[in-house]
Amino acid sequence: MEEREKGTSSLVMIRTLAGISALSGLLIVVAVQATTPTIKLNKAEMLKKSVFEVLPGISSFQTFKLEDDRLILLQGEDEKAVKLFIGYDQDHALKGIAVEASGQGFADVIRVLYGYDPSKQAVIAMKVLESKETPGLGDKIYTDANFAENFKALDVKLDSSHTHLANPIEVVKHGEKQNPWQIDAITGATISSKAVGKLLNQSAQEKLPIIVKNMDTLQGGGR
């Protein structure tokens, strides 16, 4: 009997844990509600900055949304739309297209923005927007300068039917890159490197044929 009296009853333990969990939930909800508008603004600002980074030399850009296989100039906000950012130089000539792509990495989803130059038919820059890859290893996909070199002239020519890439983007072992459509993997971060290659290939296979098909619409800046 004495033993029982000394111990805490199950009910008290459950009550405490439930109470603490409810309090935690409340605190988190308040934090999310309070910070979401600012985080959205920050993300939009970062995306805008990144478009200028992956399309060097542009002076302005316009946002188009992808609908079936057409590109339509986006007026206002549309969170759910698949967006493409078309960069123009000072004379309103099309310089390049920034495309967002995402795919599963080692830790979580990796989100990147890459710049496509239609005149070179190549990817000219890539920036990682979001990643939770292992610090010191997988995070080299955005800290390693050698890895970034892969995306300065990554060949993404379309085949004669204009429906697929002539050569799918592939990731090869470090030091074995021979063709312009290959990505030299990072030693020790093969999974993250492959994830980037895979998501770029998927996005390029899907979006580039549509971009090429709609080039006339894009040339005029949607006007």
Place this chain on the structure above:
Amino acid sequence: MNEPIYSASAKHENFDCLVRGLWKENPVLVSLLGCCPTLAVSNSVINAVSMGLATTFVLICSSALISMLRRFIPKEVRIGTFIVIIATFVTVADYLIQAISLEIHKALGAFLALIVVNCIILGRAEAFASKNTIAKSILDAIGSGIGFTLAIVCMGTIREILGNGSFAGIDLFGPSFEPWVIMILPCGGFFIFGTLMLGANIVNTRQRAKAKLGA
């Protein structure tokens, strides 16, 4: 008989709660807690300051709440409860940092979420906040938090100056400086950490010897 204990030495005790974490019981240099973020995020001053402040924020909030609820938490479920409380404040800190700067959030990466398992926080919750008043717990958390921040910023400063030739992103030596890249890499972190611990140990040993002689 009981009354003079608190009234006479309360001020001194509170002050002691605040300052002992700074040096005498510095969580990083003396207790060797929280080494993982100390080594990983101290490669630049900005990252170190952000990590230090985020950890301090979580430490203060969780210590205050745990101390507030200490009478209601049965000892059988205390560790689970502490972890839930700490994880809550880490999530709140995560959102706050995203709102302040996405760049810093990206730089801190996975280490932000790992504050949950930082031994300094659970250690202070178990050893101090669960047994002391709210005021004392907050003072203790501030002291430990600042102690952690000082240690990590100290490492960040040395590593960034030597490894990148800059302080908080401001270039110090111009283009002629050849940075010691090794200082930014993990081995540089271990080297600086070891050196700082050696320094802290020498100072503390001398102080103890002096105190003994004095006594």
